[in-house]
Amino acid sequence: MYTPEKSANTPLEWFISCAKGLEPVLAAEVHGLGGQNIREAVAGVYAQAPQVFGLRLVLWSRVANRVIRLLGEFPVKTADDLYQQLVKQDWQAWIRPNQSLTVDFHGTNEFLRNTQFSAQRVKDAIVDRLSATMGARPNVDRKVPDIRFNCHLKPQGLSVGIDYGDGSLHWRGYRTRSGAAPLKETLAAAILMRAGWPALAEEHGALVDPMCGTGTLLIEGAMMAADMAPGLRRKRCGFERLPDFVPEQWRILKSEAEKRAVAGKERLREIEIRGYDADARAVRAAEENIEALGLSAFVRVAVKPLAKLAKPTHRPLNRGLLVCNPPYGERLGEAAALRYLYNQLGERASREFKGWELAVLAGEVAQSKAVGLRSHKQYVLYNGALAVHLALFSLGEDNRWKDLGVAQHNADPSSRETGPDIQVSEGTLTTGGQMFLNRIRKNRKRLKAWLKQTQTQCYRLYDADMPEYSVAVDIYDGQLHLAEYQAPKQVDEEAAIARLEDAIHALCVEFQVAPSQIAVKQRRRQRGQSQYEKHASHGRKQVVREGKTKLLVNLQDYLDTGLFLDHRPLRARIAAEAKGKRFLNLFCYTGTASIHAALAGAKRTVSVDLSNTYTAWYRENLALNGLAEATNAVVRSDVAAWLGSTKERFDLILLDPPSFSNSKKTEQSFDVQRDHRALVHSAMAVLERSGVLYFSNNRRGFKLDEQLAQTYEVSDISAQTLDPDFERNPKIHQAWMLRHRAL
Numbered sequence: 001m002y003t004p005e006k007s008a009n010t011p012l013e014w015f016i017s018c019a020k021g022l023e024p025v026l027a028a029e030v031h032g033l034g035g036q037n038i039r040e041a042v043a044g045v046y047a048q049a050p051q052v053f054g055l056r057l058v059l060w061s062r063v064a065n066r067v068i069r070l071l072g073e074f075p076v077k078t079a080d081d082l083y084q085q086l087v088k089q090d091w092q093a094w095i096r097p098n099q100s101l102t103v104d105f106h107g108t109n110e111f112l113r114n115t116q117f118s119a120q121r122v123k124d125a126i127v128d129r130l131s132a133t134m135g136a137r138p139n140v141d142r143k144v145p146d147i148r149f150n151c152h153l154k155p156q157g158l159s160v161g162i163d164y165g166d167g168s169l170h171w172r173g174y175r176t177r178s179g180a181a182p183l184k185e186t187l188a189a190a191i192l193m194r195a196g197w198p199a200l201a202e203e204h205g206a207l208v209d210p211m212c213g214t215g216t217l218l219i220e221g222a223m224m225a226a227d228m229a230p231g232l233r234r235k236r237c238g239f240e241r242l243p244d245f246v247p248e249q250w251r252i253l254k255s256e257a258e259k260r261a262v263a264g265k266e267r268l269r270e271i272e273i274r275g276y277d278a279d280a281r282a283v284r285a286a287e288e289n290i291e292a293l294g295l296s297a298f299v300r301v302a303v304k305p306l307a308k309l310a311k312p313t314h315r316p317l318n319r320g321l322l323v324c325n326p327p328y329g330e331r332l333g334e335a336a337a338l339r340y341l342y343n344q345l346g347e348r349a350s351r352e353f354k355g356w357e358l359a360v361l362a363g364e365v366a367q368s369k370a371v372g373l374r375s376h377k378q379y380v381l382y383n384g385a386l387a388v389h390l391a392l393f394s395l396g397e398d399n400r401w402k403d404l405g406v407a408q409h410n411a412d413p414s415s416r417e418t419g420p421d422i423q424v425s426e427g428t429l430t431t432g433g434q435m436f437l438n439r440i441r442k443n444r445k446r447l448k449a450w451l452k453q454t455q456t457q458c459y460r461l462y463d464a465d466m467p468e469y470s471v472a473v474d475i476y477d478g479q480l481h482l483a484e485y486q487a488p489k490q491v492d493e494e495a496a497i498a499r500l501e502d503a504i505h506a507l508c509v510e511f512q513v514a515p516s517q518i519a520v521k522q523r524r525r526q527r528g529q530s531q532y533e534k535h536a537s538h539g540r541k542q543v544v545r546e547g548k549t550k551l552l553v554n555l556q557d558y559l560d561t562g563l564f565l566d567h568r569p570l571r572a573r574i575a576a577e578a579k580g581k582r583f584l585n586l587f588c589y590t591g592t593a594s595i596h597a598a599l600a601g602a603k604r605t606v607s608v609d610l611s612n613t614y615t616a617w618y619r620e621n622l623a624l625n626g627l628a629e630a631t632n633a634v635v636r637s638d639v640a641a642w643l644g645s646t647k648e649r650f651d652l653i654l655l656d657p658p659s660f661s662n663s664k665k666t667e668q669s670f671d672v673q674r675d676h677r678a679l680v681h682s683a684m685a686v687l688e689r690s691g692v693l694y695f696s697n698n699r700r701g702f703k704l705d706e707q708l709a710q711t712y713e714v715s716d717i718s719a720q721t722l723d724p725d726f727e728r729n730p731k732i733h734q735a736w737m738l739r740h741r742a743l
Contacts, residue, residue, distance in 0.1 A: 001072040001089045001160075004244040009050050011036065013070040015152075015161065017044040018063050021381040022190045026063050033057055054164040054239060055253055059231040062189035062220070065168050068150050068161035069239075076158040078111040079121050085158070086125035094162065097136035099146035099241060101126065104163065107153030122151055122160075146241040165231075166238035173233030174219060174292040177285040183213070183325050183361075185230070187383050188220040194379055195359035195392055197321050201225035204270045206320030208353075210309045210345065212275030212301055215286030217323055222299050225271050226264030229257035233293075268298040272320070274312055276304035278628030306341070306626030307599060309348045322349050322395070323359040326367075336616060338363075339370035340552075341623035346371035348626065350395055358393040365389050373399045426509050433502035436469050440510050450724045458544050458553075460565055460725040463732075471503050474565060477544040480507055480518040481555045519555035543624065547572060549595045550624050552617065562590040562617060566732045567656070569721045570694060574654060575600040577692065581651035584608075586639050586683060591618030593654050598627050606650070608635045608642050610663060643682040651691045655683050659699040672697050677705040680738070684712060689740050696721070696735040704736060713739040 002013070014035070018026040023040045030038055033056045035047035044065075047053075057067045071094070074085040095101055103126075105119035112118045123140060126149070131137045138146075148163040170186040192198070197207065207221045223230060231237075232254065239245050277283050286301045311317055326341060342362065349358050350373060361381075362368040368375065368391035377392040393399065429437060443461050451459065462473040470485040484500055504515050541552040546568065553561045571593045574583070579601035585594045588607035591614075598605050609615050615636045622632055635642060639657070657679065662669040680695055687693050694717075708714055715737045719730070726732050 001093075002070070003090060003093045004242070011048040012051060012053075014047045014049060014054065014057075015041075015044055015068045015070055015159070016047065016057060016061070017065045017068070019043065019065065019184070019187055019190070019382040019384075021379060022063050022187075025190050025193055026061075029061055029063060030057070033060055051244060052249060052253075055237075055250055058165045058169065058234065058237055058239070059229050059253055059257055061169060062224070062230050063186050063193070065170065065186060066150065067164040067169070069164055070159060070161040072160055073156070074158045074160070075156075076112075076153065077109065079118070082112065082118065082121050082158065083125050086122060086160070087129050089125075089129065091126045091129045092133050094242065095126070095130070095138055095147045097130055097134050097138050100139045100141035100144075101147045101149060102140060102142045102145040103149045103151060105151045105153070109153060109155075112153060118153065119151070122149065144236065148238050162238060162242065164237065164239045165234070166236050169231065169234075171234065172219075172223075172230050173235070174289050175214070175216075176288045176292055177214060183216045184383060185216060185220060187381060188216045188325075189224070189230070190381065191323065191325075191359060191361055191390055192217065192221050192224060192321075194377075194390060195321055195323055195357060197221055197323075198224055200319060200321055200357070201271060203319060206272035206274070206312070206317045206356075208273075208312070208320060208322050209275040209324050210304075210306055210322065210348070211324045211326050212277050212286055213279075213282050213325070215275055215289050215299070215301060217325065218273055218275045218286070218299050218301070219289060219293060219295065221321075221323075222268060222273050222295050223293070225273070226261060226268050226295075226298075228261040228264055228293075232257050232261065265294075265298065268295075271298075272312055272315065272317055273299045275299070275301040276306075276309065277301070277630075278303065278305040279630030281630070305598075305628055305631070306344055306348060309626070310352045318355055320353070320356045321359060322353050322356050325361040337619040337623040338367055339623075340620050341626070342367050342370035343372055344624060344626040346373050346393075349373075349393075350399065353395050354397070356395045358395055360391050360393070362389045362391060429505060429509065430502055432468065432499060433506045435466065436503050437506035437510055439465050439469075440473070440506060444510075447725060456546075456568075456723075456725075458546055458563060458565055458568075459723075463726070463729050465728065469499055469503055471500070473503075473507065474561075476542065476553050476555060476561065476563075479542060479555060480511060480513065481561065482507065482518055482520045483559070484520070484522045486522070521559055541620075546592070547575065547596065548599050549592070550621075551592055551595065552590070552620055552624060563592055564589070566698075566722070566726050567593070567696070569723055570654070570696060570735060571596045573721070574652065574694070577652060578602040582606075582649070584648075584650040584653040584683075584686065586643075586653065586655045587657045588618060589614050589656075591621050591634075593656075594618070594632060595621050595625055595627070597652070598622075598632050599625060602652075604631050604633070606633045606635060606648065608637055608639050610636065610638050612636060640679060640682060643679075643686060646686060649686055649688050651688050653683055653687055653691065653693040655680065655693060655695045657697055659697060672699050673702055677708060680705075680708055681711075684738065684740065687740065689743075691739070693738040694735060695738060696733055698733040700731060702734055704734075708738070711741070713741055 016026060016030055020043045023045060027038050027040050027045045030045055030047050034053050035049050037048045039046045054067055054069055057064060076082045076085055103119040103122045105115045105122060127137045148166050150161045150163045152159045170184045172185050201224060209217050212218055275286060280303045283301050283303050290296050290299045326345060327338060360368055360371055368389050373393045375391040375393050379390040381388050381390055440462060457477045460474050464470045464485060472483045474481040482503065504518060507518055508515060540556060541554045543550050544553055551563055553563050555561055574593050575596040578597035580603050583597040583602045583605045585607040588594060588609045591607045594605045594607045607618060615634050618634055657672050659672050683693055717737050718734045721735045722730060
């Protein structure tokens with residue numbers, strides 16, 4: 001075993017540990033702090049340097065986990081080997097009987113399978129040796145020991161050392177609160193180093209984190225830019241109770257670090273460091289952490305969703321680093337939604353931060369690819385035991401946008417190429433097909449000016465205008481969707497099939513597409529869950545736009561697509577009234593109205609639906625628009641039960657129940673005609689006195705209970721909630737506006 005050296009310049013053996021994947025970063029840092037003969041290993045590096053090197057590492061290393069001063073290696077296989085090898089060592093050279101100790105043990109073999117037992121045997125050997133040589137034994141203190149011994153069992157033997165930091169160096173002393181998925185300070189520093197932040201900071205570049213959480217990346221970035229030693233606030237160090245510790249040496253090192261930090265803070269005035277997060281609680285925690293280091297004047301954070309991310313404009317910021325650690329399956333809970341979140345991040349970054357660098361820490365490669373940009377560098381790192389992927393991007397003009405894997409189409413269906421499986425000439429149409437084609441052309445001409453003026457991209461082109469052709473034709477951002485209504489019983493089935501083929505052929509002629517490019521479904525006017533049942537299993541969703549929103553629709557798998565086109569005016573009305581308000585969306589379906597409200601500035605939205613499918617779909621819509629659940633709650637629950645238990649109150653409510661439901665998840669069926677009065681009363685009970693409730697349904701022949709009009713101020717707004725594409729079918733839905741009567 002090595003013993004304390006008399007010469008302060010004698011090279012000692014060291015092992016400095018780090019998270020896997022950071023070995024090259026740590027090796028460069030160790031070299032810069034005076035290490036010699038550096039050798040990288042798994043999750044750490046070996047080096048030689050004098051005793052003061054250990055003090056510098058504890059004070060200045062940004063990526064090291066532990067600094068171990070090695071005492072020796074011993075051939076060990078069994079528990080008896082372990083004890084016999086260690087009990088004869090000169091432990092009194094390192095620890096006195098009046099001091100306390102603890103043992104950290106890592107590694108196993110076929111004989112030593114329990115690290116706690118192995119640590120106990122090491123402790124026994126040390127204590128027994130001191131009892132034999134000095135007549136007394138030290139105490140064991142697992143929390144605040146005087147000396148922390150570190151043991152690592154490897155195939156070649158047992159390595160024993162002393163932990164110079166007395167625990168992990170990721171503790172910087174500023175984290176007053178952490179979030180749900182905390183990023184280790186050491187990993188945050190390594191991300192910034194890999195992303196080139198130190199060089200950018202030297203050039204007075206900016207640092208922005210659009211999903212900052214509790215601010216770890218921002219704080220580590222500020223500490224680098226200000227030349228602040230990460231270990232300066234460390235309360236205990238493991239070397240302070242060693243026999244060769246020189247207090248004056250440590251005092252000088254800390255004094256120099258403090259002077260550098262004071263001078264560095266002045267340089268921070270020339271560097272813009274900003275953070276944003278949609279979660280107000282996370283931002284408050286970040287503010288506390290920033291204040292703990294005295295950096296509030298230099299690092300600013302604010303509540304802002306990703307959807308509103310933009311480059312700060314109060315000073316020219318031509319260069320900088322956009323860096324973030326988005327959720328990767330733990331914090332948002334819905335992994336399917338995450339690719340849309342990453343896609344939104346890439347879109348906002350490339351649009352708002354041209355000329356900057358982007359660094360994204362993702363849970364898997366597929367998520368970093370969903371950013372949609374070419375990455376020029378990727379690294380596999382570890383956040384604790386979790387493997388994560390760091391991708392680096394340059395936000396230049398030549399970094400092309402990649403296909404997310406979500407179908408996106410031209411706004412004009414006629415601009416798409418003809419498919420190979422049909423000759424789309426008008427002369428091949430039947431007489432009925434020609435009639436259908438003429439009506440399609442008439443409707444396109446009628447709607448053209450309105451579509452151009454309103455920039456509407458998703459609309460109804462035809463809705464059973466001619467009784468013989470009982471179909472609905474919708475356009476979803478250039479994609480054709482045809483839904484056939486169930487033909488009456490007296491209509492011959494073969495005739496119905498022929499007419500459907502006529503309609504498809506006519507659409508192919510008008511829009512110059514192949515039948516395979518038209519989503520075709522048979523739609524039956526029936527009650528219950530049929531509108532929600534699976535129709536196919538393609539699993540494809542495409543992104544469409546409605547006003548300021550981006551929404552996901554599925555034109556193949558369900559009878560309904562995820563977007564009720566007839567409610568477009570009602571959604572616009574809600575968006576116009578939502579700013580600063582608390583919005584409740586009952587029977588929210590895929591949450592489209594909530595997206596409109598959130599992007600329009602709603603203070604908070606809550607969306608309730610019993611379906612797992614549609615609450616998950618809504619989460620995807622949230623992520624696609626850069627909106628977080630922190631301010632847009634998703635509640636999977638029976639609406640009536642939830643209304644009976646909630647304590648929240650709302651300024652704006654949308655109540656749009658199905659006509660009928662007999663879900664197995666509830667004890668009783670729901671019939672909108674039978675049950676709407678009680679449901680409206682329950683919704684009005686959570687509406688503020690000055691609030692507005694919009695109640696809508698598409699039950700044909702529905703009659704609003706007269707008692708509701710006696711209790712509340714009720715206005716029929718059905719006619720006001722129909723755009724030109726639904727004017728021919730005014731019974732598509734009914735809608736009312738309800739308010740509390742004045743007291």
